[in-house]
Amino acid sequence: MLFENLNIIEPIKRALEDAGYKEPTLIQEKSIPIGLKGLDLLGCAQTGTGKTAAFAIPVLQNIINETQEKDTNKKSIKALILAPTRELAIQIGESFEMYSKYTNVKSAVIFGGVSQNPQVKVLKEGVDILIATPGRLIDLINQKFIKLDNVKHFVLDEADRMLDMGMIHDVKRIITKMPNKRQNMLFSATMPKEIRNLVESILKDPVKVEVAPVSSTVDTISQGVYFVAKKDKKNLLIDILKDESIKSLLVFSRTKYGANNITKQLAKAGIEALAIHGNKSQNARQIALNSFKDGSIRVLVATDIAARGIDVEDLSYVINYDLPEVPETYVHRIGRTGRAGHNGAAFSFCDSEERKYLRDIEKVIKQSIPVIESHKYTEELPKEVREIPKVERNKSERGHNNNSKNNKSNKNGRIGRNNWSHKRKSKNKSNN
Template sequence: MSFDSLGLAPALLRALSEAGYEKPTPIQAAAIPEVLAGHDLMAAAQTGTGKTAAFSLPLLHRLAGEVRGDGQGRRPIRALILTPTRELAAQVQDNLRDYGKYVRLSSTVIFGGVGMGNQLQALRRGVDIVVATPGRLIDHMQQRSVDLSKVDVLVLDEADRMLDMGFLPALKRILAAVPRQRQTLLFSATFAPEIKALAQQFMREPREVSTTPANTVANTVTHVVHPVDAANKRELLLHILAQDSRRQTLVFSRTKHGADKLVRHLEQAGIRAAAIHGNKSQNARTRALSDFKTGRVTVLVATDIAARGIDIDQLPVVINFDLPMVAEDYVHRIGRTGRAGAEGQAISLVSHDESGLLRDIGRLLKTDLSINNVEGYEPSTPLRLDAGAPRPKQQQRQPRSQQGGGQGRPGGNGARQGGNGGGRPPSHRPHGHSAAGTGESTGSHKRRRQRRGPATNKA
């Protein structure tokens, strides 16, 4: 199948050709015809599958054929795209510009962490498409600086994460401000019960497309677990990074404070590193991402929420310095490597008190996780993968949204004990949020102290 066969406008096909797009990804091939036909759509798609083009291309096609004005030279907002994070909003805006450079449409992006002046000017001039995070959009609604009464198409991108971040009240308020007669497109990693509940409230007989089974990662990703005492995690991380100092590596920390502390430790060891989390200014996060993509920084340390929307091609390795408190977040983290058929590696540094979290991840993925001791970093207490395995004190990051209850964890093979090895990741090639109006959870995730060593690596 080619993009030509999907019925897109010649101007869009020209832009795609110049960008090197040859054929649609599975989610694009499934979603674009449904959107062009005017249906509401629920689409399940993981990060890195081309979902932004899946809604952007038919959206641009529709709006380009129906250019409107208000009689005074200004254009009403006809499409609203909501995203959970600033980085993802900026990414969507960049893609809209690339895909739509040969159509006469204008767009702007609205998110927090920056002044409102430029946003206000763009809204006063009039734009066809607004890409926004819910918090900052609510700010504009309160100031009456944005008019959503002419919106024809509403897109909820990464709807699952917006619910998880507590945006349901904001979504309800925004949805009440857009016309009932509209086309609604909802993209999510899964069709979890809370997503289906949202769709029932705000969508009209939506079509459903899904190209990835729930809670799966690319089969090109190799999963490696290195048991280690908590006090020795940083030194083991340095040992792994030293094996290829040029390789771009994304490292996940559980907390903002832990991310900053880890970056300082890496920099003291001569490694170019930067942190991205909700306490960083928008300019600092943008600069850190840019430096990482261009290779000026080789290690980016991120928290789960801040990393949402990071889009880096050919990222060879992701390292979990801390395991996520919720097993499903492992899928989101690892979705940033092994993309588009490329090989990737997911390395997890796991202390004894994270045994329960590791067991949950193995069950969720329904796969064996190779457990390899690294010589010189063997833990004083072996990992426990039985039902009584310990966890950090705060087991679950409960969404602030009132939607839905606990997330089920399908059974699986869990993790298996493996042999000895250094777990050297493959080399190499570089390439390279808190949400607007809200911050990441600032609750400290305290972990049990190990019997050996000071608790200096709480993350």
């Protein structure tokens, strides 16, 4: 299947060709035809599967067709895309700009944490597609800068993350501002009860598309876990970063304070890194993200909420400095690498207090994460790990990694060049 087989109109098809898109991902292949028909869609897909293009392309094409039928140049908000974080909203906005470069459709992104004045100015000039975070959108609606009376297409992206962040009530308020007759598309990696209730309240006879559920990890991601004392985590991270073949590394911290502290410890070791989390200003977050994307810094340290929407091409390595308390979050984190068919590596540091989190993660992903032993900061292998029959652990490792060398550490306790490095093969560029 190629993009040219999906009945996409010429201007969008040409933009996709410019971006190097050839073959759609599975979520795109299944969702785009449904979206083009104007049907409601429920997409269950984890991060990194290409879902942005899965909804952006049909929304853009439908707006173009509807505008031609009415033969009007009047700019009003015809599509609303809600995203939980500024970073994700910006990423979605960049995708719409890319796909619409040969059209007259205008899109804009609004989010909090910055002055509203430039955003209001763009809105007054007229916008067809609005990408927004809920808080800033409600604020500008209340100030009467935004009307949603003409919205024909509504997309709710990462609904489960909005639930986690306490945004669902804002989403419900926004929905009441739109016409009842519209196309709805909702995407979520998980389907807790509250999201299922939301689906039932806003989607009408939706077509369900399920790709790579949250309990699964992408096959192209090699995984490993280090058992290490909490006090030695910083030393282990510094030791790993002595490998110069690691060009970019995303490190996850459970807390904002932890992210700042990791950054300081790396700086003391002469390793430049920046942190990105909710307490940082939007300008600081954008500087950090851009510096990471352009290679100015090797290491970006992030909390879970701030990391949503980070889409860095060819990001090969992720480290869970702290294991997440929610098992599904592990899948979201490591999904920052191994995107759109590329290879990647994700490694976790596990101290004695986090072993219960590791067990929960392995239950959710239905596999054992290979243990990296014999590094110089290793703790004694936990009893619950030692008791796993060797044949069972070997079987798990073979099922997860075709190359068993990826699970060995060198004599210096580091992964080593051959084990960190992965050949980046893909038929096309990441499809957002």
